[in-house]
Amino acid sequence: MDAGCSTPDLAGFVPSALECRGKVVENRCVAKDTWIIRLSCPELAREITPGQFFMVRDPRVTDPMLGRPFALLDVWKDADGNVAGVDFGYVVVGKMTKLMTTWRADDTCVLWGPLGNGFPVPDVDRLCLVAGGIGVTPFLAVTNEALGAQQYGQSGRNVPNRVKSVSLCYGARSEEHLACVDQFRDAGASVNISTDDGSYGRHGFVTDTLRELISGGDCPQAIYCCGPELMMQAVGKIAAESQIPCWLSLETPMACGFGICFSCVTRVRMDDGTTDYRRTCVEGPVFRAEKLCFS
Numbered sequence: 381m382d383a384g385c386s387t388p389d390l391a392g393f394v395p396s397a398l399e400c401r402g403k404v405v406e407n408r409c410v411a412k413d414t415w416i417i418r419l420s421c422p423e424l425a426r427e428i429t430p431g432q433f434f435m436v437r438d439p440r441v442t443d444p445m446l447g448r449p450f451a452l453l454d455v456w457k458d459a460d461g462n463v464a465g466v467d468f469g470y471v472v473v474g475k476m477t478k479l480m481t482t483w484r485a486d487d488t489c490v491l492w493g494p495l496g497n498g499f500p501v502p503d504v505d506r507l508c509l510v511a512g513g514i515g516v517t518p519f520l521a522v523t524n525e526a527l528g529a530q531q532y533g534q535s536g537r538n539v540p541n542r543v544k545s546v547s548l549c550y551g552a553r554s555e556e557h558l559a560c561v562d563q564f565r566d567a568g569a570s571v572n573i574s575t576d577d578g579s580y581g582r583h584g585f586v587t588d589t590l591r592e593l594i595s596g597g598d599c600p601q602a603i604y605c606c607g608p609e610l611m612m613q614a615v616g617k618i619a620a621e622s623q624i625p626c627w628l629s630l631e632t633p634m635a636c637g638f639g640i641c642f643s644c645v646t647r648v649r650m651d652d653g654t655t656d657y658r659r660t661c662v663e664g665p666v667f668r669a670e671k672l673c674f675s
């Protein structure tokens with residue numbers, strides 16, 4: 381086990397989660413109010429899979445006291461080709477994310493993860509990823525796994541059939557908010573951008589781009605989506621109309637991240653027609669779209 385990592389005794393909640401020290405390698409602003417941070421934390425990086433997340437805390441402060449959840453952007457490798465850490469993206473919205481912009485190389489933070497279920501291994505020829513704002517970040521690892529560029533998880537998740545094409549429909553407020561576009565192109569995704577103000581790509585909503593893709597010759601066979609809830613609701617509806625299986629990744633605010641506080645519950649439809657609540661941190665954050673009630 382790497383120095384600075386331990387497995388707390390939380391059997392029954394998230395037995396595979398680790399508490400690690402993450403050392404900042406790089407922390408840079410890549411778009412308006414949007415940063416990407418690279419942390420050295422090999423043990424977490426070797427375990428995590430696309431769509432999973434981790435809680436991040438600054439051990440030097442007591443406010444904020446609780447960790448904040450962030451999704452894996454991707455793992456990175458050292459000069460010897462060994463998986464050495466994680467990258468994640470963040471938008472500056474409040475206390476923790478403002479504090480994070482002050483982190484410099486060699487600062488350390490506390491990480492708790494991997495958490496959540498993540499996206500399923502894609503088993504289709506044509507995969508479509510629909511992202512709104514910072515909801516784009518979980519999809520770089522999804523793209524790299526789907527196109528066979530990287531294996532994730534200790535034993536490497538088995539991707540039975542390499543996906544033939546990955547289309548990213550990415551909506552942002554304006555050009556200055558766009559992040560990681562070149563990384564997606566370099567990874568081999570076909571990138572379709574829309575902006576609310578028309579400053580880049582299509583002028584309009586990401587759902588317009590999705591509808592166009594569906595009505596074109598290469599209709600996607602599965603959709604993964606992450607972004608604002610209204611957008612995800614609309615994407616789930618389009619997918620249902622087009623009979624395309626769809627998974628949505630929720631960004632519900634969380635307190636503990638491992639199942640004990642119930643601050644993150646979301647209402648889901650059960651098979652018998654009733655509804656019940658599920659914890660986004662443990663049973664999610666990724667859910668089949670038709671299961672979510674959105675109210």
Ligand SMILES: Cc1cc2nc3c(=O)[nH]c(=O)nc-3n(C[C@H](O)[C@H](O)[C@H](O)COP(=O)(O)OP(=O)(O)OC[C@H]3O[C@@H](n4cnc5c(N)ncnc54)[C@H](O)[C@@H]3O)c2cc1C
Binds near residue numbers: 451469475478631632
């Ligand atoms: C599974 C998961 C993965 C996530 N991945 C990312 C990621 O990769 N990048 C990223 O930038 N963010 C991500 N988020 C959201 C991120 O956790 C919050 O933006 C962060 O906790 C804000 O912390 P803060 O202390 O800066 O803001 P706070 O001071 O806690 O809050 C500032 C304002 O933001 C609002 N807010 C806080 N959290 C959320 C939320 N989850 N949704 C909507 N409004 C919120 C508060 O109500 C408040 O108005 C993710 C959330 C979840 C649940």
Ligand code: FES
Binds near residue numbers: 633634637641660662
């Ligand atoms: S955040 Fe505590 S139960 Fe999900």
